[in-house]
Amino acid sequence: MTDQREFLKKLAFMKMPYGKYKGRYLVDIPEAYYTWFHQKGFPEGKLGLYLQSMYEIKMNGLEYLIRKIIREYQK
Template sequence: MLNPEILKELTTLKMPYGKYKGVLICNLPEPYLVWYHSKGFPQGKLGMLLHTIYEIKLNGLEYLLDPLKKGKF
């Protein structure tokens, strides 16, 4: 089961670098996440968050983040 704090971070933290710098992690486009999946996610917390959002999008579970995006947490 996912930690609610991790889900909250997906909707509040922004990509710190690269083409999508400043974009909320939950709003990163799927092709970008697929690219990271094939290349390898970075180490540490950012890598864990990118892998988590990749799995959420891969499995069609984005709706789980809707209440968090609306600030209802």
């Protein structure tokens, strides 16, 4: 359980390292960007895992959970 929580915390605070959305939290990147990655292929490695996870979260309307994590840790 702790590993899942730690993963979600890292996902919540992960910022896009390059491109049009460089420096933005992954949760703040538009859904269309994730759909494009889903069609073209996610990058390899940790970033790809985070992007795929955020894609699934956005497709299932669960962004509020990530935003809640951000709010809780920014207090």
